Each structure stands twice: as structure tokens, then as C-alpha cells.
Amino acid sequence: xxxxxxxxxxxxxxxxxxxxxxxxxxxxxxxxxxxxxxxxxxxxxxxxxxxxxxxxxxxxxxxxxxxxxxxxxxxxxxxxxxxxxxxxxxxxxxxxxxxxxxxxxxxxxxxxxxxxxxxxxxxxxxxxxxxxxxxxxxxxxxxxxxxxxxxxxxxxxxxxxxxxxxxxxxxxxxxxxxxxxxxxxxxxxxxxxxxxxxxxxxxxxxxxxxxxxxxxxxxxxxxxxxxxxxxxxxx
Numbered sequence: 001x002x003x004x005x006x007x008x009x010x011x012x013x014x015x016x017x018x019x020x021x022x023x024x025x026x027x028x029x030x031x032x033x034x035x036x037x038x039x040x041x042x043x044x045x046x047x048x049x050x051x052x053x054x055x056x057x058x059x060x061x062x063x064x065x066x067x068x069x070x071x072x073x074x075x076x077x078x079x080x081x082x083x084x085x086x087x088x089x090x091x092x093x094x095x096x097x098x099x100x101x102x103x104x105x106x107x108x109x110x111x112x113x114x115x116x117x118x119x120x121x122x123x124x125x126x127x128x129x130x131x132x133x134x135x136x137x138x139x140x141x142x143x144x145x146x147x148x149x150x151x152x153x154x155x156x157x158x159x160x161x162x163x164x165x166x167x168x169x170x171x172x173x174x175x176x177x178x179x180x181x182x183x184x185x186x187x188x189x190x191x192x193x194x195x196x197x198x199x200x201x202x203x204x205x206x207x208x209x210x211x212x213x214x215x216x217x218x219x220x221x222x223x224x225x226x227x228x229x230x231x232x233x234x235x
Contacts, residue, residue: 019226023078024219025210030082032209033127033157036181040125040153041066045203067091072123074116074139075130075158076101076109083127084111095119120144125153132159142167151178157209160185169195172202183209 011018042063050057071087073080076098084094096111097119106113130136141164156163165186171177181203196202
């Protein structure tokens with residue numbers, strides 16, 4: 001989706017064309033995001049590991065319903081909009097923060113458009129769907145976490161670095177954050193000694209946002225079409 005791992009300016013100066021496939025993994029990433037939210041709400045990974053360990057402990061894994069909860073979405077592009085559709089279908093109220101989203105578009109998407117701080121303060125679940133830029137790096141840190149509800153849940157299937165991992169660990173350990181689901185990390189692969197790995201409240205996957213057969217096929221088609229278009233039209 002993004003090109004934050006490519007020095008586009010340098011490539012352009014060398015006559016190298018940089019392309020990306022912004023919509024190829026939209027559904028795949030949105031579905032992973034919603035799966036992560038459900039896993040957090042119902043403690044599915046923790047219950048799974050308990051069962052695999054030979055236990056039968058129903059009392060330890062009481063969860064929470066998504067219906068009636070408030071979901072805050074930071075970034076209402078293709079993926080954020082698809083997450084919103086799924087959340088609304090589950091009976092959630094959806095808040096959105098996106099500097100580029102118009103009020104008319106927000107109404108069309110059936111979301112309430114807010115400033116970032118108010119979204120943080122009102123959300124039970126918060127998911128980020130923004131590129132990693134100077135403005136979004138460490139967007140969720142100790143200061144912003146303090147303005148969130150106690151027991152908030154966080155999901156990041158966008159880019160590592162948007163959530164400050166050190167601050168997240170501290171917030172989980174203190175109980176401020178009830179749980180987090182991470183598909184992307186500040187350093188990838190995520191280091192073996194990362195404190196994220198030791199906290200059962202943090203659900204982790206190895207950057208699987210685009211890892212479906214359908215997404216890979218869609219991305220491949222988009223790449224081929226972009227290359228053909230460039231060779232034919234030069235744009």
C-alpha cells in the first residue's frame with residue numbers, strides 16, 4: 001500500500017519509476033483488523049493457548065461484546081472505511097479522525113468526524129489506518145494514552161511506529177490499556193526479546209495484513225496493469 005520503505009525522491013532523481021498498489025489488500029487488511037478486535041474482545045488467543053495446555057478454565061476468559069461499543073478509527077481511507085462498514089454491521093458506534101475527510105463523506109460512511117483528542121477520549125477500541133509520516137510517528141504515546149479511557153483496546157494493522165511500543169508496554173502493564181493487537185512493528189521482524197512478546201494482553205501477528213490468496217492475486221494484477229499503463233502511456 002505504502003512506499004515508506006522506498007526513497008522515492010532518490011529513485012526519481014535516478015529515473016526510476018516507483019509504483020504501489022493502494023487497493024489490492026484493502027479487504028484483507030480490514031478483515032484482519034476486525035479479526036484482531038474480536039480476538040481482543042473475547043480473549044480468543046489466550047483461551048486457545050489455555051486449551052492447548054490441557055486446561056478448561058471458562059472463568060478466566062470472560063470477554064466483552066462489540067455491540068454497543070465505540071470504535072475510533074484514525075484514518076478513513078480505503079481500509080478504514082471498510083473497517084467502519086464491518087463495525088456498523090456489528091452494532092458499534094464509529095468515530096473517525098482524518099484531516100482529509102469531509103463532513104459529507106463522513107455522513108455517507110455513517111461515522112462521526114472528530115478531532116484526534118476527542119476520539120481518543122470517547123473510544124472503547126481504537127484502530128489506526130494511516131501512513132507512517134513525521135506527523136503520525138509515535139502518534140499514540142504516553143501523552144495520548146493518558147487521554148484515553150481506562151481499559152481501552154488498541155489495534156495497529158497499518159504501520160509500525162505509529163504506536164510507540166515502549167509506551168504501549170507500560171500502558172498495558174499499568175492496566176490503562178486492556179489489550180492491544182499488533183500486526184506491524186517499529187522493527188521488522190519483531191525482535192525475539194521484544195517486551196511485546198511477553199505480555200499475554202498483546203495479540204501479535206507477523207505483518208499478515210496482505211497475506212490472503214485474494215489480496216496477493218489482486219496486488220499482482222494491479223502491478224501488471226500499472227506497468228503496462230506506464231509502458232503504453234508513459235504515466
